[in-house]
Structure formats: C-alpha cells, structure tokens
Amino acid sequence: MNQNRRDLLKGTIIGSGALIAGAAHAKPEPKGKPKPETYDVVVVGAGFAGMCAALEAAEKGAKTVLLEKMGRPDGTTVYSSGWIAAVGSRFQKNHPEDSKEAFFNDMMKLSGYHSDPELVKVYADEAGDGIDWLADHGTPFFLWENLPAPELSRCVISPGEGISGGSKLLRCLMAALDKAGVKIHYNTKAVHLIKNDKWEVEGVECLTPEGPKHYRAKGGVILTTGGYGANEAMVAQYIGAWAAKLIVRGSPWITGENLLLASEVHAKLVNMDQFYAGPITPTGHANPSPLMHAGYGIQVGTNGKRFVPETWLQVPKAKAIAERTPDNRSFMLIGQDADANDNILSNTIERFGRLGYKVPKGDTIEEVAKAAGVDPVALAETVKEFNAAVKAGKAKELDPPYEYETPHALETGPYYMVPAAGGMASTMGGPKIDKDARVVNFEMKPIPGLYAAGAAAGGLWYQDDIGGNQLGGGMVFGRVAARHAAARAKASKAAK
Numbered sequence: 001m002n003q004n005r006r007d008l009l010k011g012t013i014i015g016s017g018a019l020i021a022g023a024a025h026a027k028p029e030p031k032g033k034p035k036p037e038t039y040d041v042v043v044v045g046a047g048f049a050g051m052c053a054a055l056e057a058a059e060k061g062a063k064t065v066l067l068e069k070m071g072r073p074d075g076t077t078v079y080s081s082g083w084i085a086a087v088g089s090r091f092q093k094n095h096p097e098d099s100k101e102a103f104f105n106d107m108m109k110l111s112g113y114h115s116d117p118e119l120v121k122v123y124a125d126e127a128g129d130g131i132d133w134l135a136d137h138g139t140p141f142f143l144w145e146n147l148p149a150p151e152l153s154r155c156v157i158s159p160g161e162g163i164s165g166g167s168k169l170l171r172c173l174m175a176a177l178d179k180a181g182v183k184i185h186y187n188t189k190a191v192h193l194i195k196n197d198k199w200e201v202e203g204v205e206c207l208t209p210e211g212p213k214h215y216r217a218k219g220g221v222i223l224t225t226g227g228y229g230a231n232e233a234m235v236a237q238y239i240g241a242w243a244a245k246l247i248v249r250g251s252p253w254i255t256g257e258n259l260l261l262a263s264e265v266h267a268k269l270v271n272m273d274q275f276y277a278g279p280i281t282p283t284g285h286a287n288p289s290p291l292m293h294a295g296y297g298i299q300v301g302t303n304g305k306r307f308v309p310e311t312w313l314q315v316p317k318a319k320a321i322a323e324r325t326p327d328n329r330s331f332m333l334i335g336q337d338a339d340a341n342d343n344i345l346s347n348t349i350e351r352f353g354r355l356g357y358k359v360p361k362g363d364t365i366e367e368v369a370k371a372a373g374v375d376p377v378a379l380a381e382t383v384k385e386f387n388a389a390v391k392a393g394k395a396k397e398l399d400p401p402y403e404y405e406t407p408h409a410l411e412t413g414p415y416y417m418v419p420a421a422g423g424m425a426s427t428m429g430g431p432k433i434d435k436d437a438r439v440v441n442f443e444m445k446p447i448p449g450l451y452a453a454g455a456a457a458g459g460l461w462y463q464d465d466i467g468g469n470q471l472g473g474g475m476v477f478g479r480v481a482a483r484h485a486a487a488r489a490k491a492s493k494a495a496k
C-alpha cells in the first residue's frame, strides 16, 4: 500500500502511544447543561505554541489545562520540519558574530519593516532562553551550522529520526507536560469565549463528546489554535480568490478559530493578507522545492508554456503558480543531466516514489508531455525556443527571463516532468498581540484575560521571515502569555 506524506506524518503522533492513548475520533453531538471546570490558565490548541504555553504556565504554579479539538495534536506543527530560529542559546556559543540586535535588524528588514518592532524585540531577547528551556525539558537539539546571512547559524533542529521535526518537538513537550501534571483534553473544541459585563474574558465554552463544557480561567485564556490557511472562505476573503486554489501544505484543521473566537470580543486583526507559501505535489504531498532550484530545466503550466522565472525563490514561486496558472498546476521539465547536481533528479524520483507519486517520464519531449497531461505541441515549441536561446547566450532575454548564469539546454533524455502546485504553509495574520501576548482591541487596549500565540497571533510576521521563526514565535509568545496569565491568576486570588 502506498503511504503519502500526510499518512507518514500522522503516524508520527499516533506513534507517541500511551501519552495520547484513549483519544477517540468519534464526536457525538453534545447535549445537556454545560459542566464547569475552573483553572488558572486555559490554553486552547495543542500545537507547539499551546504546549509551550501550558508547560510554562504549570511551571509558574498555575493550575493549567490544554484543550484540543481533534483526537490528537493535529495542527501544522505536526507537518513542520521543526527548525527553530534563535540567537544566544547554549547551542550558539561559538557564534559571537551574531547578536540580538543583528537578529532584530534582519527580522525587521525581511518583514519590510512591517513587523511590530516591540514584538520582534521580545523574540530576539527571549528565543535563546526558550531553546535552552526546551533542551532542559528533554528536547535534543543540534545547531544547523553555516547558514548564509541573514540566517547565521540561527536554527536549531531536533533530529526527527523517522518522524517530522515538528512531531518530535511535540512528543518531547507531551512527555514534559505529563511530568508537570498538565492534562490535554482531546475532542474538546472551543466555540465561544465566556466574558463578564466588562468584556473581560473569563473562560471558554467547548463542545466535548460528553456535552458542552465551560472552562473557567482565573488568569486567562491563551489562544493557540493556529491560523486560517485551511479555511478556503477566509483565505479568499483576506488574501484573494486566487489564493483559495493553494493546496494546504500543513494541517487541514487549521480553520481560523483564532479569528472567530477573538472577534467575539472585538479583537483587532492585523496582517491578514500575509502568508507563507511553498510548492507541493498535488497528490502525495511531496515537496519538489530542491529540484526546482537545482539550476536545471524549465517550469511550465499544463499549457506547455513558461510563466515564471525559474530562479525565483520558493515563496514567490509558489504564489505565482496559483496566481498565473488557471488550475494551480505546473511542472518542472528536467532532463537526465540534472543528476549532475548531486543526483538531485534520482533522489527526487526516489523520494516521490516512497510517497506514492510516480513522476511522468518520456524519451522525447512529446512523450513526457503526454505522460504528464501537458500540451505536447506547445511544450515542444517552448523547448525549441529555450534551447535556441541557451545556445545563442540569450536565455535572459526570454519572456519570462531565464536567469541562471549557466543555463543547460534540454537535450538529454529521458525527460521527467516533476509536478509543482502552489501550497499554503501558514498564515501570518491574526488578532494583534502586545509585548505580553495580550490580544488588543480596536483601540489597541489589551482585552483582559485574552492572550494569543503562535500562528493564532498577529503582529510578529509580515512578508518573509528568518527560517524557523514561526515555531520560534509560538515558543516565545506562548511562554510570555503563560507567565502573564499565571501572574494574573495569582493576583486575582490575592485580591479575594
């Protein structure tokens, strides 16, 4: 039986065994009166941000619960590679060339200076400590050395050992939560924020298999439900109809509950048209990116024509596939000679095969076009024009320009057409948070008792990011929110 990437990733969390045993999928209709349970801190969404928040809150002495709508942690973290960007962690001691200031400056620059500098500063100041904290709680890390600027060896990663890096992070955190006595309530979907007459958030109403349940929070509710990338209507509304064609690269359950819940108390939503994209195969959910940037071949739509400069990086290219082709479908046409680049072609074909995708192949351009369902006459014409331009040293004059310094004519079969659709990785917008991870309202005032972190929160990211700083944002602001909410719970008890 073929296993696709989604199945493999799911297996990872199911494989965490006893920690999530008993988490059933079937969810009967709730009935009866809501049952109340009271905590200091209620965290909604068991992804990386939620688990960091719940662990930190418990360690600050708060009675904490973590609520998850699915039968297991099933958000985007499970699908992620697990890179986390930081500066100043114990793993980065040999990199005195880097600094919090440099990190801050790079992140602001990559965002086009749209990120909230106050949030970026908190990130730069706290991420290193967050990595050390995770390591102290049993997450093994190594530093990815010699990344080019502006990354500067800023990513740590936990070796997945057969599972995704993100799943590995969750497994380690689940073990730590278990030790700290924090329970995860599965099949518990937050549907409504409970607020008092002053519109202070006091808890959350959930649907559970046993019926509706009220979770009261003395210190606060922390939303870590992820973004809205898998909610087609929201993507069309906030980003554009073309973007709704993007294939979801992560979890199909990340459906914008951060927006639905926070909007109940008039949270300000920011950066709503911003998201991170990447290429993906339409079936099998494999990542064709390495091959797309190997310096060989041309990228064409199903009409057999080029539509994007092959040199574009993965984010703009993934967006262009969805924007410029009618069906969000394209192919990299590659000849056998692409293997001169570290066997990139054979490796891709082998990797795709493992994920259940057979790459269309042909001894001639017409043959491979027919195998891929691409217009063979148009493709042959495109290749003829491309080869002539390469030989004349005029590839950069093609429309769109072909900008590799050493272009290779497509003359060595067999040829392959590796599929690449545009994929949605994660949205960057959401309820705006302040430096304490408190969600703010339209007047930029914190809404008492409501916090957000990770992909559920807005303000930290815009346009582009330092690789690894989405998970990093969840870690940093999950912990910040937890500390604030735990202190608020303590203060409310002292006041009584």
Ligand SMILES: Cc1cc2nc3c(=O)[nH]c(=O)nc-3n(C[C@H](O)[C@H](O)[C@H](O)COP(=O)(O)OP(=O)(O)OC[C@H]3O[C@@H](n4cnc5c(N)ncnc54)[C@H](O)[C@@H]3O)c2cc1C
Pocket: 044, 045, 046, 047, 048, 049, 050, 067, 068, 069, 070, 072, 073, 074, 075, 076, 077, 078, 079, 080, 081, 082, 083, 084, 085, 166, 188, 189, 190, 191, 224, 225, 226, 227, 249, 250, 251, 253, 254, 255, 257, 424, 425, 426, 453, 454, 455, 456, 467, 468, 469, 470, 471, 472, 474
């Ligand atoms: C292929 C891929 C690779 C990536 N690699 C990286 C990387 O290496 N480094 C990096 O920094 N970023 C990476 N990212 C982005 C990163 O994975 C996400 O930004 C991050 O995982 C979001 O984490 P989170 O905890 O905020 O949300 P999630 O992990 O999405 O978790 C949210 C959880 O909330 C639950 N939930 C939702 N609604 C409710 C509700 N109403 N009630 C209760 N529970 C609810 C969901 O079921 C889910 O379990 C990658 C993304 C993709 C798609």
